[in-house]
Amino acid sequence: MNNLDKKEYRLENLSCANCAMKFEKNIKSLPTVQEATVNFGASKVSIIGDVSVGDIEKAGAFDGIKVVPVKQRKIEKTPFFKRHENVVTMISFVFLIGGIIASFVYEESHPAALSLFVLSILIGGFELFKGGLINLSRFYFDMKTLMTIAIIGAAIIGEWREGAVVVFLFAVSEALEAYSMNKARQSISELMDIAPPTATVRRSNELIELDTEFIQIGDVLVVKPGQKIAMDGIVLKGSSTINQASITGESVPVVKKKGEEVFAGTLNEEGSLEIQVTKRVEDTTIAKIIHLVEEAQAEKAPSQRFVDKFAKYYTPAIIGIAFLVAIIPPLLGEDWQTWIYQGLAVLVVGCPCALVVSTPVAIVTAIGNAAKQGVLIKGGIHLEEIGRIEAIAFDKTGTLTKGYPEVTYVQAASEKDFIRNIMSIEAYSQHPLAQAIVQYGAKEHIHPIEVEEFQSITGKGAEAVINGIKWSVGSVTWIKTISSISEEVLQAVEKLQTEGNTVILATEEGNYRGFIAIADPIRSTSKKVLQSLKNNGIKHTVMLTGDDPKTATAIASRLGMTDVNAGLMPEQKLTAIQSLKEKYGAVAMVGDGVNDSPALAAANVGIAMGGAGTDAALETADIALMADDLEKLPYTIRLSRKALHIIKENIMFALGLKIIALLLIIPGWLTLWIAIFADMGATLLVVLNSLRLLTTFSQDNSPWK
Known part of the structure; x- marks a missing residue:
């Protein structure tokens, strides 16, 4: 099968999971179709083969399914009260009320009452009977088949009023279920509407407005204040604050300047920008998010696979029970x-x-809501798994820490002069620690001066002459060999080292002049996030890092982590994850999605940071936190646990109401209208209960632990 032949379409009127399965089966039976997959959650169909829209709609004619091109941004939706099936239901209801009134005025068997009940049944149930009879002829037993048998049976034994009530209640149930499923899918439709369909492009010194599908890589977009950015790109000109909440879930806008990356669907708040396009419209970050969310909603979670398997045996069993109840x-x-x-x-x-x-x-709703909050969950199995996790391993650099060194402490007689001399020497070095000193000096508005005879000493430091005086800058071990360092200074240095700092000493003509402490600073949110995880039932938090054990232990202690595994190469992180799985069972791993790929893949759930900026994070991990921030991790775990809780409630509602209704057989109280209420009630309870996952609950006050 060639993926180039794959066609995707969006579907209207797909509100029933059974209908989706039947629709998929019908498409697969077409002679020119090699493969077909119906995504009930996203309301989409993917087809490999030569097939027309007309053929697809014929395959879904049993449920009035309509097909539209996947690229069609706006789907014209008929208002709820103008939909054909709902209008028919209302007409059926009018005849039903008329029949009930006539049955009270005369009696139920009176021709006037019977005529009104028959009209109510025929008008309200025409599509139902058409589908049900076709299904019956093919021995396919779904809701329409069972309802058709029940209503015809009711008519045969003279229960016309019951039949009319059941037809009406079934129609109401179908309408409400369709409305509720559309609400559940609203997260995807909102994502699709994030990026504007057109953009202003500068071509040949002219500004023209183009549809995004015609914009090419290299084109320059002109984005005014208050406009949304239509394509991913790099800022060529201007600076502005950009609201990236639609992509990363961050509520605070970020400043974007020349050379920095911006994403389609984000809002330019203040300044005017010129942006060079780096990706086509189908490859933008928001396009990838939509695609991955829809794929995730199509993937069956373990609980869904169990329910599907159970339903396969449940329906024939119910038919058998009904037959025995009617006969014995x-x-x-x-x-x-x-x-x-x-x-x-x-x-x-x-x-x-x-x-x-x-x-x-529930899966559709939870994954869609997570995407709106900047969390990309790539399947129901991962949504369920993260809620069961009790141990999480973290990469240190760039995950718990900022990922780049900063000056944390300076000790010198004249700090400004000392920094000026040291930064003037380090300006000639490309070492990350040297660059941290240079950036610190610039931040303090200190300007470097000219140096002579610069020399880098590998593994030790650097030397240079400033105003005719020789300065040496480097490691504690090296400086101790060329200068006398007091015990008091060495104790201060050792204390800083145990707190996770790298310390650089400096001498002037062999005389000690001061030191600078540099560290990869802990993110301001890391400690709060780890405490929140602990409050939400995560018992083990483990740091996996290539850092020196002393530094790693100091940072882990400050963060309140339960375990540290330091001095690891990337392949050793993989072994560490396997060891943690043996020790704790299911384990999640949080990393940057690039050098942590083996460990992310080995974990039960791999969680990547900064998914908005790296394709690797989107592809590698099971869950991607789109912002480069851990704060969404506790939210994700709570969302998963809430979803698991709701799924269990749904199964209890679905089976519990039916069991209660079936028990009414014993005293002979079960009626057709009670039966349809039980079925309708169970379906609506399940859908409405799942819609609770659309609400955004706070990170700190959620009860879902």
């Missing part, structure tokens, strides 16, 4: 009409709709 009591001398009616009610109440939809609607 009459054979033992009971009334045939009463027990056939009870059997029909069992058919209705036993429909697996609520059970089948119990998991996917």
Whole structure:
């Protein structure tokens, strides 16, 4: 199969998980189709083969499924009260009310009442019967088939009013389920609307407005204050604050200057910008997010696979029970009409709709909500797994720390003169520690002076002559060999080293003049995040780092981590993850998605930082935190646990209501309208309960632990 032949379409009116399975089966049966996958969560279909839109719509005609091109940004939606099926339902309801009134004025068997009930059934149930009879002829038993049997059976035994009520309630159930599923999918539709469809482009010194699909790599976008950025790119001219919440979930806008990366769908707040396009519209970060979210919603979580397998045996079992209920009591001398009616009610109440939809609607909603918060979860299995984790391993550099060195402390008689001399020497070095000193000096508005005879001494430091005087800058070990250092200074240096600092000493003509402490600073949010994880049931937090054990232990102690594994090469991090899995069971790993790839892959859940900036993070990890920040990790764990909790509730609702209804058979209280209420109630409870995952709950006050 050639992926070039793959076509994708968006679907309208796909509100039923059973319908999605049937639709997929129908498409696969087309002779020109090699493969087809219906994504119920995203309401999309992917097809490999030569097939027309008309053929696809014929395959979904049983449920009125409409097909639109995947690139069509705006899908015209019919208002709820103008939809054909809802209009028909209202007309059916009018006849039903008329029939009920006539049955009170006369009696239920009166021709006027019967005529109104029959009209209500035929008008409201026409599409239902058409689909149900076709299914019955093919021995395909879904909700429409079971409902058709039940309503025809009710008519045969003279229960016309019951039949009309059931048709109406079923139509209401279908309408509400469709509305609720559209609400569940709103996260994806909102993502699709983030990036503008057009942009102002400078070509040949002219400003023209183009659709984004016609914008090429290298084009220059002109973005005014208050406009959204339409494409990923690099700032060529200007500076401004950019609100990136739509991509990273960060609430605080960030300043973007020349040479910095910006993303499609983000909001330019203040200044005017010129941006050079670096990616085509289908390759932008927001496009990748939408694609990965939709793929994630199509992937079945473990609980969903269990439910699907259970439903496969559940439906035939219900049909068997209904048959036995209708047949056995009459054979033992009971009334045939009463027990056939009870059997029909069992058919209705036993429909697996609520059970089948119990998991996917929760997964769809949770993954969509997470994407809006800047967390990309790449499948239901990962959503479920992260909620069960009790141990998390962290890379240190760039994850718990900022990932670059900064000057943390200076000791010298005249700090300004001392920094000027040291930064003047270090300006000739490319070492990260040297650059940290130069940047510190610039930040303090100190300007370097000219030096002579600069010499780098590998593994030790550097020397140079300033105003005819020789200065040496380097490691504690080296400086101790060329100068006498007091015990008091050495103790201060040792204390700073145990706190995770690298200390550089300096001498003037062999006389000690001062030192500078440099460290990769801990992120301001790291300690709070780790405490939040602990509060939410994470029992083990482990640091995996290539750093010196003394430095790593000092940082881990300050952060309150439970364990440290230092001095590791990337391949040794993989071994460490395997060891942690043996010790603690399921383990998550948090890293940058590049040099931590082996460890991320080995963990039960790999979590990458800064997914918005790196394709590697999006591709490697199971979960990507789009902002380069850990603060969304506790939120993700709570969201997962909330989703797991809701899935369990949904399964209980779906089965519990049906079991209660079935128990009503014993005293003979089960009626068709109670059966449809039980089925409709279970389905709506499941969907509405899942929609609770659309709400954004606070990071600190959520009860989901």
